[in-house]
Structures are given as C-alpha cells and as structure tokens.
Amino acid sequence: MTTPRARVSRLLESTAMARAYTLTVLGATFGSFAIEQMTSRVTFATIILLLAVLGAAILFVRREELSLLRVAPTSLLMFLALALVSLLWTTDRSDTLAAWVWLFGFAFLAITIGHIRDTLQTVRAIGDTLRVLLVLSLGVEILSGVLLDVPIKFLAIEGNLALGGPIQGLFGTRNMLGFVAVIALITFVIEWRTQSVVAPIAVPSIALAGFLALLSASPTVLVLAIAVGIGTGALTTVRHAPPARRTIVQWMLGIVVVVALSVALIFRHPIIAWMGAGSDFSTRADLWNKILDFVDLQPFQGWGWFGTWERGEYPFTFINYLLDNHHETALNAFFDVLLQLGIAGFLLFALLGGVALVRSWLVASVRRSVVYAWTPLVLVTLAVDSMFESFTLTGAGWFMLVLCALRAGQSRSWRESIDAANTGVIPTLGRSE
Template sequence: MAQALATTGIALAALVFPLQQLIGWPGLIAALVTLLGLMGTSFVARREHLEWRGLLPISLLAYLVWATCSLVWSQYQWATVGGLAYLLAFTLVGLYIALSRDTIQIVRAFGDVLRVVLVGSLVLEVLSGIVINAPIPALGAKGGIALLQPIAALTSARDQLGLLAVVAAITFATELRTQSVRRGISILSLTVATACIVFTFSPIVAGATVVVAVAAALIYVVRRVPVERRRMLQLIILGLTIVALIAAWFLRGPIVRLFNASGVLNFRLELWQRIVAAMGTQGTALQGTGWIGQWQTQIAPFSTLDSASRPTNTALNAFVDVWFQLGIIGLVLFAGMVGLTFSRSWLLAGRRRSVVYAWPAAIMIALGVLSLAESSILTEFAWMCFVICCLKASQELSWRTALRRPTT
C-alpha cells in the first residue's frame, strides 16, 4: 500500500495540470484529499515502524510557520487560506513519501511515473501536431512539434515539461547506475527524457541541464577521491564555483546570447521591476503581501502585475516570488532552507557509498537553477520534490539525530 500511495502521490503532483483541466478544481481537490486520507491511514497503521523524530527540519518548519503567519496581514486572506492549504497538502504528500520509502524506492517510484508522463507527452504532441494537426488545449498539446515549435503536453508550459524531463533524466541515470531497472529500459528512458528536453526549446531548461551535467561529473569525481582528500577537493570545488558565478555575472551578455534567451530575460527583468515598484509603493518589503503560491490575477496586487500580452501566474523567480509574498524575513528563511538542504544533500552524495545518494543532490541543483527563472519550486510537483530531498537530507545529517530514542 505504501508503494502504491507513493507512486500515486508522485503521479498526482506531476499531472496536476491535465487533472485540473479534465475534472476541474473540485475534482482535483477531492483526489488530493482522498490521497491524503489514505496516506494518513497508512501512516497510522505503520507508525511503530517509522522513525520520524529528528527528521522534520527546523528550517522547513520555520518557513511554513512564517507563511502561515502571513495570514494575519495578508491583503487577500481567503486566497491565503487556500494557498496555505494547497501548500500543506503537497508538503504532507512529500512527507509521507520520504517517511515510508527509502531513497532507492523513491527513485524507482519517480522513474515509473515519469516514464509514463514523458512518453504520454511525446505521444500527445505527435497526435496533435502530425496525426490530427490540431491543438488539444485541455492536455496542453499545441500541435507544433511538426514545425519544431516548443512542446508542453500534459503541462501548463514548456518550462514545466522541461522540469519534469530534467528530474526524469536524473532519475533514469540513477536507475541505470544502480541497475534497479533493466539496462535497455534505462537507456530508452534517458532517450525519451533527452528528447523532451530538446523539444521544449527552452534556454532555461537547457541551462539547467548543463549545470546538472557538470555537477554530476563533480559528484562522480568527489566519490572517487580517497576520503582523506575529499575535504580539500570540496573546498576547491566551492572556490571554483564562486569564481564561475562571478565570471558568469560579468559574461552574462554572451551567455544570454549563447542560449538565445534575450527575449526571455527582458520579459523577466520588466516583471521584476514592476514587482519592486509595487513593493515600494505598498511598503510591504519586510513582511510581504501574504502567501498565495501561484498568483490569482483577478485580485490585487497581482492584477496590476499581469501582462496582457504575456500573462503569467508567478514572478518567474522563486526568490522574488517569496520576497513579494513573504517579505525579507520569508526570503531569508527560504534561502536558508534551500541552502541547508543543498549542502546536506551534496555532502551525502560525496560521503555515502551508494550512488543513489547522489539523486537528492542532483535534484536540488536542478530545482535551484530553475528557481532563478521559474517559481515552480514553491508549489506542486517541484515543492514535493524539494520536501522529499529536504527530509531525506535531514534524516541523514540532522543534529537532532542524537535525540532519537535507541532501538532495542
């Protein structure tokens, strides 16, 4: 039952868009509530076999508490109530998966779901663009694959499909290295994930893929170095990363042209400037306007930020979005939570013998890079992935592990 619920939870998070399009928000909420009820029943039945003390990281709890506190000063309290309930629901899904399954079982569950989702996306795009030559709006298929236009079937946008494809590529590579799936299936799955990444034609996804590939190579090197030399190597990698970030800042123009991302960047810069101006006008820089998650553009202040020519339901940057909704305090909590989770995951990837421990680190890198140009990490599938990585990293490297009661 735990395996079935974990797989169902991942599938529901990955397929929120088509489910909402097909059965509406009432149907999606009903499915989510039913899933949480079954997970709660399973958790209670297995409570004696689950060790959760010291697992829930304080950084995650602090962030969720601050988001809940924003209800007090929110300018749209009913929307904040709904946004908090939605955030908590996917937090609980991630919590159950992290508690009930070990890392390799989680990887296998992600692999099973994402294989179906990506193959389904490609099939829908081929059906829409070549067979019937007409878009299928309810499923996100625009029918442009025959003209080499971006694809986004089963998701709301090409960057969302790219996120699923990058997570899938990391997962399939982990399955291949751990030999948990037959080699032929793993290679075919990686091919499908690569095809989805390419056909999104997204400079953001392309950049994230390059960073993840470089990080994976570094993890491979760290794992091959003798234990006594790893600390020095980690410091060298940290130094090189800082130098690379500084160089990337000064060379941002050529990099943007390389990925053909000038239009994407200009739109985001204009949006961020409007957000900064709105924050200054309302005087909410410290505490934010109140949590909402994905924007509801029919209510202020989001109605004044939405562009008629290119509508958006996020700030297209997770850090800007958190600052806008939860203020400077929320931004500090969010950045600390993400940084701590990544640090723990990276250290685990280098210390543990099994290659499966590299999966959370690679996922965190992908989410971190994409969060600079998208706000996906704040809700639904990406948030669930983050919660799983956060809990697994805390489980292995939490200072509160010493407080656990000894088992007999």
C-alpha cells in the same frame, strides 16, 4: 480470529500499500495539470485530500516507527508557519488560506512518502511515474501534431511536433515539460547506474527524456543541463577523491563555483545573447524590477502568501497592469517568496533548500551507492530552475523540494552526530521489498 481493524492496519502498513500509495501520489502530483484540465480543480483537490487522509492513516499505523523530532525539517515547518501567519496581513484572507492549504497538502504528501519509502524505492517510483507520463506526452503530441494536425486546446497542446517544437506534453507549458524532463533524466540515469532497471528500459527512457527536453525548446533546459552536468562532474570528483583529501577538494570546488558564478554575472549579457534568450530575459528583468518596487513597500512581511497569481489579487493585478502583461508568477521562486513573505520568508526558503543541498551533498560524497547522488542533483535542478521559474513553490516542484529536504534531513541533521553520515546506516522508515 483477526478483527477487521487488525486487517486494515496490516494493509495500511504493508509494503504493497506503500508502493501503491507512492505511485498514486506521484501520478497525481506530476499529472496535476492534465487531471485538472480533464476534470476540474475541485476534482483534483478532492484527490489530494483523499490522498492526504490516507497518508495520515498510514503514518498513524506506523507511529511506532516515527520520531517526532524527525518528522520534517525545522526550516520547512517554519516556512509553512510563516505562510499561515501571513493571514494576519494579507490582502485577501480566503485566497491566502486556500493557497496555504495547497502548500501544506503537497508538503504532507511528500513527508508521508519520505517516511514510508527509502531513497532507492523513491527513485524507482519517480522513474516509473515519469516514464509513463513522458510516453503519454509524446503520444498526445504525435496525435496532435502529426496524425490530426490540430491543437488540443483543453490540454494546451499546440501541435508543433512536426515543426520541431516547442511542445508541452501533458504539463501545460514547454518550461514545465523541460523541467520534468531534466528531473526524469537524472532519475533514469540513477536507475541505470544502480541496476534498478535493465538497459533495454533505461536507455530508451533516457533517450525519451532527452528528446522531449530538446523539443520543449525551453530556454531554461540548456541552463539546467549545464548545471546538472557540472554538479555531476563535481560530485563524481569528490566521491573518487581519497578520504584524507576530500575536504580540500570540497573547498576547491566551492571556490571554483563562486568564481564561475561571478564570471557568469559579469558576462551575463553575452551569455544571454549566445543562448538566444535576450527578449525572454528582458521580460523577466522588467518584472523583477517592478516586484522590487512593491517589496520596498512591505519588505519584512510581504503581501501575504498566494502561491501563483491566478487569483488576481493586489499587488499582482497592479504589477501586471503596470507591465501590460498577464504573468501568473514572478518567473523566479526567490522573487515570488520575497514579494509574498518578505525577507523572513526569503531567508527561510533559501535555508530550506540550502541546508538540504549541503546535507545531501555531504552524504553523497561519502556513500558508496550512487543512489545518494540523486537528491543533491535534483536539488541543484530545483535551485537553478528557481532562478527562472516559480515551479518550486507549487505542485510537483514544491513536492520535490520537500521530499529532497526530508531525505537530506534523514541522512544528516543536527539531531545526530557529525559522524552519522560515515556510519553504516542512514535512518529511514522505508521497508525493503
């Protein structure tokens, strides 16, 4: 006779549970703003806590499949450790501890999914989740901007759909909607190319994501689209290059990227004017210059980990006072980390994303399936967006960074030989359906 404990264990390690858990986590992560606005911060925190406990139980029953060395990237663990250690010098220990718990919570959820789902299953789950959220976003925008013609204030929806935007959907701001729409575009195209979904679903999904990205009127969407387009072209070139010439092609592309970035830096003012983002960039430049003044006061350790600035602690309140503004972030993930965790945190954050991008790029270069292109393209999106927003330090952005870093580490890491990426199997704990 099967004991209740055995039945629970079988349920927790089942494929159905893994898929349901993944969809629930993704729904909560990407729908965090709407959930908080419709309920409360405490309710959302309870949801994340319960999901973390359930994730721990799932990993426990799958413990024989886990390797302690491969649980999480070393750079991620070091970044989390530094954020926690900043309790020793932060200006408010309770707020830093609360911010660290949020940071760890989303990271743990990403780690759990990274170990119970493979790359294709992850892409499918993210595609399904974002399809629903984008449809709902368009629905509430139609309700607010066309049918009722009134803002929906508790969701921060301004009702500008009939005016051609900007719109926010269920994500709170137009920039966040644009960011999610670009992630969705990458995911939907990969789904289509891998034949994971049929064309009657894939094509409308791509059109919807592109339409919402356009209506978001986010100044960063164009930059993200260009970056992803260039990344896609470069990766396609490498993938189709003969193996004997692939290394040379990689180096040539690297030189082209450096030259392009240099040219963009030199001609940044004409480019900004062409994009019509002069005032937006000017606001960011003023903020970043003021942040650097405070970084100079505590350059190595920073002021302590806070994540967003909504808690109103020093030095964030003073920076806003000096600028006569109400910024909730540094509008740049790298500047935010530099301010809060100093040079050490900045280097660890850059290492986390940089190593993940290199690893995933190398794997995608040699793997036949196009699904491996998803990770580097999402990381390119996260890296570019981090120059204009701090999304990659909290919520869905941080979750995606950890998930991609874990996926890249499973595919190619210092723990396995250099030739592992060219063999037939990439280590993964995901079970095929």
